[in-house]
Amino acid sequence: MATAPEPKVTLATRLQAAVQARGQRWTEQRQLIADVLAASDGHATGAELVERVRVADPSATPSTVYRTLDLLEELGFASHHHGVDGRETYHLEEVVAHGHVHCQGCGAEVELDADLAQPILAAIERATGYAADLDHLSLQGRCPSCRAAAAR
Amino acid sequence: MATAPEPKVTLATRLQAAVQARGQRWTEQRQLIADVLAASDGHATGAELVERVRVADPSATPSTVYRTLDLLEELGFASHHHGVDGRETYHLEEVVAHGHVHCQGCGAEVELDADLAQPILAAIERATGYAADLDHLSLQGRCPSCRAAAAR
DNA sequence: GAGTCTATCGCAACACGTTGCAATAAGCCA
């Protein structure tokens, strides 16, 4: 409660601390990848992140990027889900946990924040006993306007 | 009500009729792929189906298999979703529509039939207005025993 | 500062899935 506020600690700084606390190493590549992810506010696919990292450092390889992203996930700094097309999409945990709903008709995509998703998660728990992970909640269906169009 | 029962019409037969009704062509490859899918009751990944088709006909190529699977989906005979690892999993629509819930802790996977999923779909509709597609409902979370273990 | 240990990196090869294009063959008509 009375700890220092530190509102502007960067992702890279916090990640470095977490990595080193686990006895792991902090490298230029990790710094770079953390910076790129932090600059990609919200979502980015694996391929996009690889490309952006390579712009900053052409010697970086995809395996390094993906392994670092795995590390970020393991440490709880990021998470990923598979989009409609199977591509991986990463996002920072700093961005509040949320799910996605994709319309199979028009391709519209809406985000589900925790409040909106709460009754859905509750229904899942009642039906299955599972505590569903909002960050991996990726639904597909028909949006209201496509449903209305189909009904006509 | 009084129509002939015909309980043993194969997938391939029905598919052939549907394909030809659209003015498209019926080929040996399509016959083969339909047979393989029908023999893979329940689920199979794209790669598994490709492999099984190639056992029966080594000259078949992945592109043909995937294109045929797309066709089956278009005609409503099959559908696919992306599993936890991003791999495509196909299943026949003959198998009743269902979703999946995957445990991130122990890897357990349970199927959600229409009855079980109904309150979940209703909650999704109330929250978003979307009519979610049960076949694409692929949830991740923690199963009851992993939750109990974590609580300890 | 030098030496040691080993986590991490880059490379190369692989797996899965997609796409463009020329060759083939299914289905139709005369």
Next chain:
DNA sequence: TGGCTTATTGCAACGTGTTGCGATAGACTC
């Protein structure tokens, strides 16, 4: 039956992501 049209196939190349392995270089000790 023979010929025509064009959907479909197989090939080859590509995009995305993963894995194994030898080389490199952090981090730690003395």
